Amino acid sequence: MGATRQIKGKPTSKTGGASKSGPSKKSAKPKKPTGSAPEGISKRKQKSMALAKPGGQQKSKAHSTNPHKPKRRHYTEKELDIPALNGIIPAGIAKPKGQKKGKVFVDDAQSLMAIMSVVNAEKDKNVESKIMRARQLEEVREAKRVEAEKRSDEKMKKFEETKNGLKKKKKGRHSDHAKFEGVDDDVEPKEKKEKKVQGKKKRVSFG
Amino acid sequence: MRPLTEPETKTLFEKLAAYCGKGIQDLITAGGAEDRHVFRIQGSRVYYVRESLANLATSVKRDNLLSLGTCLGKFTKTGKFRLHITALSVIAPHARYKIWVKPNGEMPFLYGGNVLKAHVGRWSEDCPEHQGVVVLSMNDNYLGFGVSARSTAEARKLDPTGVVAFRQADIGEYLREEDTLFTT
Structure with a gap:
């Protein structure tokens, strides 16, 4: 172990003997990238490194700031213990649990018959009421028609009566006149003449 | 093609009852229990057809099925029912x-x-x-x-x-x- 130490120590002592500060500076130089170009790195690489540095540093800075920020925690509703608002489900919307989704088919003969009997009963009722209403309307119409006929008959009768009356009157007047004339002419023409004569005789005039 | 719903059946029967008397019930009981006649609706048209035939017709595609049995008439868009002349043979024997x-x-x-x-x-x-x-x-x-x-x-x-x-x-x-x- 001690030999090795000696071997290791020799070169260091040599360099250290020349100038203590010098070799330390030299050894530091290759570590520092900002100093003169190191012997092992090509110029192009050096350039690229120099260009990459500022950008890379900035990026690393930006990244370094975010992770330090504490992440916002998302709380669930249960954790927050918020009181439930308007939690009532209307009766029409609420569906019993475990109910089958989708359409309910009617395929068995019994349920079909049940539906049909309901429909038939409704239809029969409708038809019956329709027929009844039609009959009633027909009766009313018939009664109105009979009434109207009666009225028109009466009117006609009255009209006929008045017509006959007028005819009779006319006839009567005519017949009276004729009668008078006829009687005068046929039965007692002499008397009439006499009367006329008498009448003429009786006439008095005042002067 | 499907059976009629209750309101549809009622509308149809009301129309038939306008022409037929009590004998209209024979339409349902015709053919006996074995092979009775049924009402089927295809599109807006209503057909009076033997049940065995109606069951066979289920194998035909709806769009391809033009007609079967006796056409009684059709439902209008307002939900009323209009009798066709083809229904004459059905209603005439029971006419009031x-x-x-x-x-x-x-x-x-x-x-x-x-x-x-x-x-x-x-x-x-x-x-x-x-x-x-x-x-x-x-x-x-x-x-x-x-x-x-x-x-x-x-x-x-x-x-x-x-x-x-x-x-x-x-x-x-x-x-x-x-x-x-x-x-x-």
């Missing part, structure tokens, strides 16, 4: 009200016209207004179906050119609507 059309009225009806009073040979008694009726020729061939325009009592007083029944479907559609009758 019928109108027989004279030979001179057959062609006007088959060309899409309404039934006029002058063309009526005879009609069911006590038919109310706006009720489904099946139209037949005088030799009892089914020609189509429609809706009564007037009740029987009112129709008696109607003038000969007055409309007695509004046409809904007639067998002339097999020719007139040939292109669209069986397409989806």
Whole structure:
């Protein structure tokens, strides 16, 4: 172990003997990238490194700031213990649990018959009421028609009566006149003449 | 292709009940328990089909299945049901009200016209207004179906050119609507 130490120590002592500060500076130089170009790195690489540095540093800075920020925690509703608002489900919307989704088919003969009997009963009722209403309307119409006929008959009768009356009157007047004339002419023409004569005789005039 | 849901079934039966009487229940019980007839919907069209056939049809891809059984009609986008002329053979034997059309009225009806009073040979008694009726020729061939325009009592007083029944479907559609009758 001690030999090795000696071997290791020799070169260091040599360099250290020349100038203590010098070799330390030299050894530091290759570590520092900002100093003169190191012997092992090509110029192009050096350039690229120099260009990459500022950008890379900035990026690393930006990244370094975010992770330090504490992440916002998302709380669930249960954790927050918020009181439930308007939690009532209307009766029409609420569906019993475990109910089958989708359409309910009617395929068995019994349920079909049940539906049909309901429909038939409704239809029969409708038809019956329709027929009844039609009959009633027909009766009313018939009664109105009979009434109207009666009225028109009466009117006609009255009209006929008045017509006959007028005819009779006319006839009567005519017949009276004729009668008078006829009687005068046929039965007692002499008397009439006499009367006329008498009448003429009786006439008095005042002067 | 699938069975009908409850509201769909109700809508379909309501429409069928407008034309049929009590005999409509035979549609469900037809074929007995072994091979009864069922209602199936494919797209918007409803088919009345033998159950064994409907089960076989499940092996056909939905898009490739054009039609099977008897097409009764289709559901509109508003959820109503419209009967097609193809349903005539299903509803006619159970019809509640019928109108027989004279030979001179057959062609006007088959060309899409309404039934006029002058063309009526005879009609069911006590038919109310706006009720489904099946139209037949005088030799009892089914020609189509429609809706009564007037009740029987009112129709008696109607003038000969007055409309007695509004046409809904007639067998002339097999020719007139040939292109669209069986397409989806």
